[in-house]
Structure formats: C-alpha cells, structure tokens
Amino acid sequence: MSRWLKNVFFLCGKEFKSLFSDLTLLILIIYMFTVALVTVANLPTTEVKNASVGIVDHDHSALSYRLKDALLKPYFKKVEHISQEQIDDLMDNGNFTFIIDIPPNYQQDILAGHNPTVQILIDATAMTQASIGSSYITQIFTGEVNRFLKTTNSPTPIKTAVNVLYNPNYSSKWFMGAVQTVGNLNLLTMLLVGAAIIRERERGTIEHLLVMPVRSSEIAVAKVLANGLVLFVVAMLSLKFVVQGYLAIPITNSSIWLFGLGVIIFIFSIASLGILLAVFAPTMPQFGLLCLPVYMVMYMLSGTMSPLENMPQIAQYLTQFSPTTILGSYAKDVLFRGAGLNMVWDDLVKMAALGALFLGIALMQFKSMLSKQG
CATH class of the missing domain: 3.40.1710.10 (abc type-2 transporter like domain)
Known part of the structure; x- marks a missing residue:
C-alpha cells in the first residue's frame, strides 16, 4: 500500500508539471471561472427591470x-x-x-x-x-x-402572507452566478482528465509509463488527483472572490466550505467519467466530439437551467443518475437555502457511489487499453 501511495505521489508530480507547462490550458481554466462566469451571470435576461x-x-x-x-x-x-x-x-x-x-x-x-x-x-x-x-x-x-x-366586503377566513427568504428581487444573477460554477466544473473536469490521457497517447509517453513498475490504477488515480486538486482550488477561489465578492451574491462562508465538500466528491465522479470517455476515444478531436454531447446532455437535464418538473417523466428518472443533477440540487440546498450536512449527506453518498462505479469501469477499460498499447 505504501508503494502504491508513493507511486501515485510521484505520478501526481508529473501531472502537475504537464498541466502547468500548458499555458493555453491554464488560461482556459482561469477564464472559465472568472470572465466566463461573470459574463453568464450578467447576461440580458427575460426579467422586467426598471421599466418606465x-x-x-x-x-x-x-x-x-x-x-x-x-x-x-x-x-x-x-x-x-x-x-x-x-x-x-x-x-x-x-x-x-x-x-x-x-x-x-x-x-x-x-x-x-x-x-x-x-x-x-x-x-x-x-x-x-x-x-x-x-x-x-x-x-x-x-x-x-x-x-x-x-x-x-367581508374578511376572508384565510389570509396568505408570502415571504421570500432568499433573493427577494428574483435576480437571475444570484442564481446563474452560483450554478454556472457547477457547469464549468463539469466541463473542465472531463476535459482535463480525459485530455491528460489522450495527451500521453498522442505524444507517445504512455509507452514510458508501461515500462515503469506502476499499475494502471496508479496512473488513473494520479490523473484524477492532480487535475482535480487544481480545479477544486480554482473553483473555491472563484466562489469566494468572484461569486461572493465581485458579483455580491450573499453566500455564507460555512456554506462555501460545505459546498467544497460536495465539489471534491463531484470532481472524483466526473473525472472517473472523463477517464472512461478518453479510453473510448483514440484521438483528441474524437474525445472532444464525444465529451461535448455528454456534457450538454448532463448539464441541460441537471435542473440548473430549467426545473426537472418541466421535463418528461423518463428524463426526470434517468437524470437522477447524473452527478451533475445531484450537485445542482446540492448547490441549491447549501448555497441558497443554507442547509447543513445532516440535510444533504445523501447527495454526497449518491455522488460517491456513482464515482466509484465510473472509476471501477474506467479502471477495467483503462487497464485493457494499456495492455493493447503495450
């Protein structure tokens, strides 16, 4: 076990060097969690505002x-x-x-x-x-x-009083600024982890790994940990300084850290899915063509863009097996409603179970791909 952890540690170092040497990829990550997030949050909406x-x-x-x-x-x-x-x-x-x-x-x-x-x-x-x-x-x-x-006339026996506890002005910026983080995290996690595998294959460096005394699980887990750690740090900084700071969306610090726990498990789930997609795609263009439709379906049916209740019954059922749907619900409960861990623990368990399932299938396919590559 200690040798396995040691190998994963050194492979993570290799992944960090590879990631930080790619300037274009770093600019994309920063852009997605800053400029792109602010742009989407401030897009013109269908709301009526300041009508004369x-x-x-x-x-x-x-x-x-x-x-x-x-x-x-x-x-x-x-x-x-x-x-x-x-x-x-x-x-x-x-x-x-x-x-x-x-x-x-x-x-x-x-x-x-x-x-x-x-x-x-x-x-x-x-x-x-x-x-x-x-x-x-x-x-x-x-x-x-x-x-x-x-x-x-005569008073009614029932008097209704409606109090809006969060977002009393129904500002779409408050909603979009927070949930857009989920969409960006979903796309970048799949792209980074999958691209790391495709990059090894296209550059021929995967043969170097095959002659080293490392296992397929060590290679896959290292890619998940290294890329996931970078995305987790960037996402949390974005939530703190862009969403809470620049966009002035009222999110408590305790909610941010509880959301961060969900982000860790979500990255594990989506990164495992990214490895699985990368195994089936032999080249980067093919991986992109495979990754984008999967992302679009997961994000559009996640309930962050439109309510799940508006979707067909079969779509409502199937999308419950998507980590994006679970994190979208988790984010609304934690960031908007101030829910505690005792109320959202089941979402964490669901995402972890899906991640374990994706990782198990991905490791089997990844090991098969390495044997064919060798």
Whole structure:
C-alpha cells in the first residue's frame, strides 16, 4: 500500500508539471471561472427591470392610487403622472414602455359589480420586456383589485402572507452566478482528465509509463488527483472572490466550505467519467466530439437551467443518475437555502457511489487499453 501511495505521489508530480507547462490550458481554466462566469451571470435576461411607466388617472380614487403604488422597484421605475394629451408624444418618443389609462369612476364601478377596463398602452419595440411586463402588470392589478374587494366586503377566513427568504428581487444573477460554477466544473473536469490521457497517447509517453513498475490504477488515480486538486482550488477561489465578492451574491462562508465538500466528491465522479470517455476515444478531436454531447446532455437535464418538473417523466428518472443533477440540487440546498450536512449527506453518498462505479469501469477499460498499447 505504501508503494502504491508513493507511486501515485510521484505520478501526481508529473501531472502537475504537464498541466502547468500548458499555458493555453491554464488560461482556459482561469477564464472559465472568472470572465466566463461573470459574463453568464450578467447576461440580458427575460426579467422586467426598471421599466418606465406613466399613468393617466381619471378616477383619483383610493383604488387607482393603490394600483399605482403596487408597481414597485426593481421591476418598474417610479410611476409618473401624465395627462391625456401627452400620451401620443411620449409613446412616439419612447419615454415610457407602458402607459396606464384608468377610466373615471373606476372604483365606483368595481364596487357596483361592473367590469370596467384599464387600458395599458405598450411600446412593443422592446418586445420581450413589453410582453412579460404587460403580464406582470395584469397580475399585479388583478391581485390588488381582489384584495381591495376583500377589505371592503367581508374578511376572508384565510389570509396568505408570502415571504421570500432568499433573493427577494428574483435576480437571475444570484442564481446563474452560483450554478454556472457547477457547469464549468463539469466541463473542465472531463476535459482535463480525459485530455491528460489522450495527451500521453498522442505524444507517445504512455509507452514510458508501461515500462515503469506502476499499475494502471496508479496512473488513473494520479490523473484524477492532480487535475482535480487544481480545479477544486480554482473553483473555491472563484466562489469566494468572484461569486461572493465581485458579483455580491450573499453566500455564507460555512456554506462555501460545505459546498467544497460536495465539489471534491463531484470532481472524483466526473473525472472517473472523463477517464472512461478518453479510453473510448483514440484521438483528441474524437474525445472532444464525444465529451461535448455528454456534457450538454448532463448539464441541460441537471435542473440548473430549467426545473426537472418541466421535463418528461423518463428524463426526470434517468437524470437522477447524473452527478451533475445531484450537485445542482446540492448547490441549491447549501448555497441558497443554507442547509447543513445532516440535510444533504445523501447527495454526497449518491455522488460517491456513482464515482466509484465510473472509476471501477474506467479502471477495467483503462487497464485493457494499456495492455493493447503495450
């Protein structure tokens, strides 16, 4: 056992030298966990933010003022009162995305049981914001009218109070900045470990390893440990200084270290899968063509880009066997909800079991490949 550990230690040193001598690969790693992560987190989203709203209030009632005050930041800017004569010029000049026209006697008609209409004029040149923003306004006004009628009539026996404990403004940057780390880690782990094996084969250095008194398990484990350690350090630094620092996403330090425990097991799982893919691909281009579809399927079905509940039933079942899906769920629980180890230990066990399965198959195939190579 001591000889096995000693061989793994020296082989890890060889892997570090090989990795740090590849400047292009180092730049890619740094880029993926800094510039690329910030870029994805700050991409334009379909959310409505700071939409400009004008209001023409012909009613001047408690209900009309209530509707105006319900349009709050950050979805909408401060609502401005305008006159009927200004509507055409302001819409033509693009001063407002939405102009709301509340008719006279609106509150009186609502209380009388009639169905008066509120006109919403929309600048459709901002197509996405106009479509979603009009839906926002409709929902907000419907809720306000219903609450107004309940307060003026008999009180309801059940009163609902919704409190958003995390991300109260529903900012996509908070979500994407954290979960993008999972996607980048998934891709780079497969690429680095798999590329390390392909590089040995293409450069002919694998023959040097075959004449040395080392086992196939020592070679494979060394590649997992060396490349995994580099990615773990970079990922944790990125989470601390880029996600928590630069993007100002509120993540506690205790959550970061608990997430780091999951990252270690995740890297072990994905690195084992990377070795398995590299065994089946004889050249680097073929490995890339094999690796990218596997990554895309794992990431797109992981629940980090879209909810698992929106997927077909068979996809929901199969994706539970993906380490990316498990880490995505683990990251949400630990980073967003502040879950402790007693609540997420089963995710760690699942990832470790999948990693052991991948590594077992990879070692068998890797040993077979080395024997053929020899």
